[in-house]
Structure formats: structure tokens, C-alpha cells
Amino acid sequence: MDKISQENTDLKMKLIEDFNNFEASLNGQSNEEIHNVRRDAIAYINENGFPTKKFEEWKYTNPANILKNDYVQAFTVPEKDLSGIDVSEVLAESNANVLVFVNGRYEISLSRIVSKGEGIFVGNFAEAYKSHKQLIDEHFSGLAKNEKGAFTAMNTAFANDGAVVFAADNVQIPEIIRIINIADARTGTYLSQPRNIFITGVNAKAMISEEFFTVGENPSLTNMVTEVYCGEGSMLEHYKIQNDGANALHVGSTQIRQAADSHYSNTTISWGGKIIRNNLQAEFAGNNTECHFFGLYLLSGKQHVDNHTLADHAMPNCYSNELYKGIIADKATGVFNGRIMVRPDAQKTNAYQSNKCILLSEDAMNYSKPQLEIFADDVKCSHGATTGQLSDEEMFYLRSRGIPENDARAILLQAFAEDVIDTVKDEYLREKLDKKLIEILKRTR
Amino acid sequence: MITIKDLKASIETEEGHKEILRGINLQINAGEVHAIMGPNGSGKSTLASVLTGREGYNVTGGSVEFEGKDLLELEPEERAQEGIFLAFQYPVEIPGVSNTNFLKTAINEIRKSKGMEPMSSVEFLKTMKEKAKLIGLDPSMTSRYVNVGFSGGEKKRNEIFQLAMLNPKFSILDETDSGLDIDALRDVAEGVNKLRTKDNAFLVITHYQRLLNYIVPDFVHVMFEGRIVKSGGKELALHLEEEGYDWITEVKESTVA
Numbered sequence: 135m136d137k138i139s140q141e142n143t144d145l146k147m148k149l150i151e152d153f154n155n156f157e158a159s160l161n162g163q164s165n166e167e168i169h170n171v172r173r174d175a176i177a178y179i180n181e182n183g184f185p186t187k188k189f190e191e192w193k194y195t196n197p198a199n200i201l202k203n204d205y206v207q208a209f210t211v212p213e214k215d216l217s218g219i220d221v222s223e224v225l226a227e228s229n230a231n232v233l234v235f236v237n238g239r240y241e242i243s244l245s246r247i248v249s250k251g252e253g254i255f256v257g258n259f260a261e262a263y264k265s266h267k268q269l270i271d272e273h274f275s276g277l278a279k280n281e282k283g284a285f286t287a288m289n290t291a292f293a294n295d296g297a298v299v300f301a302a303d304n305v306q307i308p309e310i311i312r313i314i315n316i317a318d319a320r321t322g323t324y325l326s327q328p329r330n331i332f333i334t335g336v337n338a339k340a341m342i343s344e345e346f347f348t349v350g351e352n353p354s355l356t357n358m359v360t361e362v363y364c365g366e367g368s369m370l371e372h373y374k375i376q377n378d379g380a381n382a383l384h385v386g387s388t389q390i391r392q393a394a395d396s397h398y399s400n401t402t403i404s405w406g407g408k409i410i411r412n413n414l415q416a417e418f419a420g421n422n423t424e425c426h427f428f429g430l431y432l433l434s435g436k437q438h439v440d441n442h443t444l445a446d447h448a449m450p451n452c453y454s455n456e457l458y459k460g461i462i463a464d465k466a467t468g469v470f471n472g473r474i475m476v477r478p479d480a481q482k483t484n485a486y487q488s489n490k491c492i493l494l495s496e497d498a499m500n501y502s503k504p505q506l507e508i509f510a511d512d513v514k515c516s517h518g519a520t521t522g523q524l525s526d527e528e529m530f531y532l533r534s535r536g537i538p539e540n541d542a543r544a545i546l547l548q549a550f551a552e553d554v555i556d557t558v559k560d561e562y563l564r565e566k567l568d569k570k571l572i573e574i575l576k577r578t579r
Numbered sequence: 580m581i582t583i584k585d586l587k588a589s590i591e592t593e594e595g596h597k598e599i600l601r602g603i604n605l606q607i608n609a610g611e612v613h614a615i616m617g618p619n620g621s622g623k624s625t626l627a628s629v630l631t632g633r634e635g636y637n638v639t640g641g642s643v644e645f646e647g648k649d650l651l652e653l654e655p656e657e658r659a660q661e662g663i664f665l666a667f668q669y670p671v672e673i674p675g676v677s678n679t680n681f682l683k684t685a686i687n688e689i690r691k692s693k694g695m696e697p698m699s700s701v702e703f704l705k706t707m708k709e710k711a712k713l714i715g716l717d718p719s720m721t722s723r724y725v726n727v728g729f730s731g732g733e734k735k736r737n738e739i740f741q742l743a744m745l746n747p748k749f750s751i752l753d754e755t756d757s758g759l760d761i762d763a764l765r766d767v768a769e770g771v772n773k774l775r776t777k778d779n780a781f782l783v784i785t786h787y788q789r790l791l792n793y794i795v796p797d798f799v800h801v802m803f804e805g806r807i808v809k810s811g812g813k814e815l816a817l818h819l820e821e822e823g824y825d826w827i828t829e830v831k832e833s834t835v836a
Contacts, residue, residue: 525671526634527671528671528673530633530634530655530671531667531670531671531673531725532673532681532685533632533654533655533656533659534631534632534633534655534656534658534659534664534665534667535656535659535664535681535682535685535741535745536656536659536660536685536686536688536689536692536745537656537684537685537688538654538656538688539654539656541684541688542656545676545680545681545684546673546676548675549673549674549675549676550675552675553675
């Protein structure tokens with residue numbers, strides 16, 4: 135273990151102090167079962183500290199750059215100002231559930247729940263803890279264990295709000311659930327730590343989109359954790375759309391466990407934010423699961439986006455497929471680390487992975503690292519990584535038909551990005567994403 | 580329509596400057612079809628590239644005037660907007676971009692450059708249907724990605740279809756016959772013939788005479804080592820076919836002598 139730096143020690147002390155204040159504010163709730171989990175998490179941080187860039191997992195994304203700002207934990211600030219926070223474009227999707235969180239706290243006045251009824255819960259953590267206490271106790275930190283790292287443990291220690299989606303056995307939630315996380319960076323420098331739990335029962339079905347926005351110019355850090363439990367034969371479509379502001383930082387950990395015959399698909403689109411680290415890990419705990427990870431990162435300026443994925447094949451006959459695409463301009467950096475673990479019992483595994491990037495400038499970078507660990511002998515696994523520039527031939531072909539250079543570039547980049555956008559099944563959202571993509575590409579050089 | 584005077588161009592190679600065009604003179608008027616023939620490496624495709632503004636070529640001398648404008652000053656898209664079209668020898672496959680969107684964008688950019696409103700969707704679809712029929716292009720091809728998975732013949736036919744849609748003043752057909760069997764060759768040539776008018780002009784680049792049986796030129800030029808060494812009527816093509824290109828070497832030597 136690397137030596138913990140001085141800043142790390144200071145941060146630890148501050149977090150422990152925060153934790154004591156947090157605990158005091160909980161009153162009677164500090165005797166609850168989940169609070170023991172929080173105590174374990176702060177103890178883990180006290181013992182292990184935060185990673186440094188010397189950790190292999192953090193080789194290309196220096197945690198010090200994420201932690202260096204003097205953040206105030208958002209929960210310590212009671213006043214809130216919702217004026218100027220506009221979610222009308224999201225609410226315009228008439229049949230969507232919209233859950234709005236500002237600096238990690240649920241704002242019921244901005245939200246709208248349309249999916250109700252027997253076997254359905256769509257709402258926030260506090261509400262869920264009242265109506266579905268046993269469900270939360272059983273699932274909270276079941277996947278996002280402290281061993282996943284200090285950022286996950288930090289989220290657990292302070293977990294108090296977030297979105298909860300539950301579809302009981304054989305329940306299909308027809309309406310999309312859009313979880314809108316807004317970092318309000320107009321006045322302070324805040325750390326927000328939303329905690330989401332999604333649970334689909336046997337043969338249940340749901341579609342969930344996590345979306346991130348920023349208002350204001352101050353630095354902000356969102357350190358979030360999402361735990362996803364897919365029941366047998368269930369289907370979950372899951373999107374993460376990162377639209378954050380130029381000074382916003384994001385560390386996200388999504389932990390998935392799939393039971394037999396379940397189908398899970400994740401699309402992560404990152405085009406806003408200063409530094410983003412996404413950890414996306416799926417564990418296949420039953421036979422015949424199907425899992426898709428799609429990613430698109432479209433970066434300019436000095437943006438830095440790091441996607442770390444893990445497809446953990448523990449059982450036989452499971453299928454996983456990953457496609458991450460990057461368009462990187464200026465001095466921006468993309469990182470893709472795709473780990474595929476095939477455990478000894480996981481015979482007849484099919485696991486595929488691909489990372490394709492277009493670099494638009496001399497200084498643009500993409501680090502691509504496939505990491506295949508295979509301990510079974512009857513498996514099909516493949517990985518591929520390509521990094522290149524736009525084709526001169528294609529550019530000339532378009533221009534020779536009268537299409538100006540910038541438009542020709544946008545057309546080719548759009549074509550490159552489109553197959554990831556197309557994986558978003560909600561038509562309303564997909565059209566908005568298409569529009570946004572074109573808007574960004576028109577100013578990408 | 581287009582006047583090429585003493586055009587010289589070179590490319591950068593590992594051994595340094597290599598001069599490919601060594602003084603081309605050519606005048607093409609509206610309503611005319613010119614053919615350029617010549618052996619491999621004589622500079623035929625380079626001429627097409629220089630006229631359409633492909634990167635990688637240095638114009639080292641001479642001039643090209645197109646309808647009173649200095650063509651060499653213009654970007655490739657500006658040349659297209661002025662009415663120049665190249666049917667590519669090797670049409671490029673563009674995954675993810677549909678033929679329809681590509682052509683609609685191209686047409687509307689050209690219209691925009693002339694201060695015209697975009698073409699309505701109804702008019703565009705109607706035109707596309709009409710032109711596909713004229714060229715004999717399977718209409719289902721228009722919804723596919725540009726040239727992706729097309730056979731050699733389909734790619735060439737798609738070039739002529741684009742020509743029909745964009746309705747340029749001056750079209751260069753760069754080895755449009757290469758890779759085509761005789762039936763496909765005849766179909767593509769018929770398509771071109773249907774597009775000939777008294778207001779447009781064509782420059783047909785070819786290695787073989789056979790295309791010129793179908794697209795009958797008004798003038799034939801023979802290119803060798805970066806120069807036009809002989810010009811004549813359509814019978815010159817037949818002469819070349821019979822004698823082969825060795826004969827050119829002799830012509831050239833006698834010209835020099």
C-alpha cells in the first residue's frame with residue numbers, strides 16, 4: 135500500500151469531523167441498521183485513506199486533482215435557492231418520471247412521479263426508507279462495498295438521499311425514470327453524494343436515465359454510487375448522461391448484479407464536466423445473463439474522462455458486450471480501462487469489448503487498456519482498440535460535393551457517434567441527445 | 580467554360596518534389612465532351628485531383644479559369660458549389676451516413692451558396708426518384724449508407740446518380756469504366772449520355788477506348804508524362820486502341836525532335 139499523503143490525512147480528518155456532525159444530525163436514526171454500514175465506511179476511510187495516482191487503477195486520473203478543492207458537504211448547508219433551476223425541458227417529456235436532486239437532495243417541488251401502484255416504487259431514499267425499510271436494509275451496500283475503494287466508502291458514509299426504483303416480480307414500469315442531478319455551483323464549492331438503488335424483481339422491466347447538469351461556475355464534486363440488482367429474467371435499460379459544467383468533477387460508481395436470464399444495458403454519454411471518472415462493474419451471478427455497456431465521450435478543452443469497466447463472469451453461458459467510442463479535441467484526454475474477468479466456472483462465456491477513438495488534434499490523448507483475465511477454457515473473448523483521425527478521403531469526398539469543411543467533419547463525427555446514441559431506447563431522450571450531439575459537433579474543431 | 584493554361588503540379592515524395600503535370604493546356608466549352616487517354620502514370624488522375632482541389636498536390640505553375648473565376652483559389656466545396664463535379668475512380672465508403680442525407684446536405688449547401696432556399700423534402704424525394712429511374716439505380720440504395728457494401732458497379736452508378744442529382748456544369752469522370760463489366764459499363768454510359776446538354780461539359784478520363792464507344796467524345800487528348808502530346812477527334816481513340824501506347828512514345832519523341 136502506498137504511503138498516504140499529507141493532503142489525504144487532512145481530508146480524512148475533515149471527513150471524520152463531517153461524519154460526527156452528520157451523525158449528530160440524524161437523531162434517533164443513528165441506531166438504525168444502515169447507520170452501522172455508514173460507520174464501517176468511515177472507519178474504512180480512516181484506515182485506508184484515498185488512492186493516489188500511484189495506484190494502478192488511478193494511473194491516468196490523479197485523485198489529488200479531484201480532491202484538491204476545499205469542498206463543503208452539501209448536506210451541511212440548510213438553505214437552498216431553487217430560483218434559476220429550470221427542468222422544464224425534462225418535464226416536457228409528458229410520460230416520464232422526473233426526480234430532481236439539487237446538490238444531492240431531493241426536490242419534490244421540481245419532480246413528478248407518474249409510475250405508481252402495486253409493486254412499484256419510484257422515489258427518493260428517505261421515502262423508500264419509510265415505506266420499504268427491509269428492502270433498503272437488504273440492498274444498501276450489498277454491492278458497493280468499501281473494498282470497491284475510498285470514493286465508494288465516502289459515499290456510503292454520508293449516504294442519506296438519492297433515487298430508489300423498485301419493480302416487484304413480474305412488474306413492468308412502462309414510463310422512463312429520469313433522475314436529474316443538478317450541481318448548484320452558484321454560491322459555494324460543494325461535494326454532493328447521491329446514492330441510488332435500483333431493484334428489478336423476477337421478470338420485471340424498467341428504464342432509468344441518470345442525467346447530470348450544473349448551474350454556476352464554482353468547482354463542484356459529485357461522488358455518487360448506484361447499486362443495481364437485476365432479478366431473474368428481468369430487463370433494465372440504464373443511461374447515464376453527463377452534461378455537467380466546465381468546473382464540475384464527477385466520480386461515479388455503478389455496481390450491478392445480474393441474476394440468471396436477466397438483461398442489462400448501460401449507455402454512458404459524457405460530454406460535459408472537467409474531470410469524470412466512471413466505474414461501471416457488472417457481476418453475473420446466474421446463468422444466461424446478457425449485459426451491454428455502451429459509451430460515448432466527446433471531449434474538448436482540457437476535459438478528462440476516465441471510464442473503468444468490469445464484466446465479471448462468475449457463471450456459465452453469460453454474454454457481455456462493450457463498445458466505447460471517443461471523439462477527443464484540443465488538449466482533452468480519454469481513458470478506457472475495460473476489464474473482463476472470466477472465473478473458472480464461467481464456461482461458454484461470450485465476452486466482447488471494443489474502444490474506438492477519433493483524435494482531432496495533436497494534443498488530444500486516449501489511453502485504452504483492455505484487461506482480460508480468463509480462468510475458464512471454453513470461452514469466446516475478444517477485445518479491440520483503434521485510435522485514429524478523420525479520414526482525409528471521406529472528408530474530400532463530402533467536400534467535393536459542396537459540403538463545407540466544418541459541416542463535413544460534423545457529418546462524419548455524427549456518423550461515428552450515432553451507433554452509441556442509437557442504443558438509447560427512449561425516443562424523446564434520444565432525439566434530445568441527437569440535437570445536443572450535432573450542436574456540440576458544429577463547434578468541435 | 581474551363582480554360583487550363585500551362586498547368587504544372589507536383590507531389591511530395593520521399594525523394595522530394597516530383598513533378599506530375601508538366602504544362603497542361605486545355606479549353607473545354609459548354610456542350611462538349613472531351614476525353615483524356617494515356618498510359619498509367621501519365622498524370623490523368625492527378626489532373627482530376629488538381630481541378631477538384633484534393634490535398635497533397637502543389638500547383639507550381641499555370642492557371643485554371645472556370646467561368647471567369649480563378650479555380651485554383653477555391654476550396655473543394657466552393658468548386659463544387661460553382662458547378663464542378665468529380666465522379667471518383669474509387670468512390671469512398673462512408674459508414675453511418677445515408678445517401679439520402681448526404682445528397683440532401685450537398686444540394687442544400689450548393690443552393691445556399693447561390694442564395695437559394697433549401698429544397699423542400701417533397702421536391703427532393705421526387706427528384707431523387709426521378710434521377711434514380713433515369714440512371715437505373717435501385718431506389719433502395721438511396722437509403723443505405725454511402726457506398727457501404729456496394730459492388731464496384733453499384734458504386735460507379737451511384738457516382739453518376741450523384742452527378743444527376745447535383746446537376747453540375749462541368750463533370751470529370753475519372754476512370755468510371757474501371758472495374759465494370761460490359762453491361763454495367765453500357766448502363767453507366769447511357770446514364771451519362773442522358774445527362775448531356777448544350778449547357779454542360781464533360782471530361783472523361785480513361786485508360787481504354789471501350790468507354791468511348793458509349794460516351795462519344797467531341798475531342799480526344801492523349802496524355803503522356805504530364806503533358807497532352809496529341810489531340811484530335813474521336814477517331815484518335817480508335818487509333819490508340821489499335822496501336823497501343825508505344826506509339827505515343829514515338830509521337831512524343833518526334834514532337835521533341
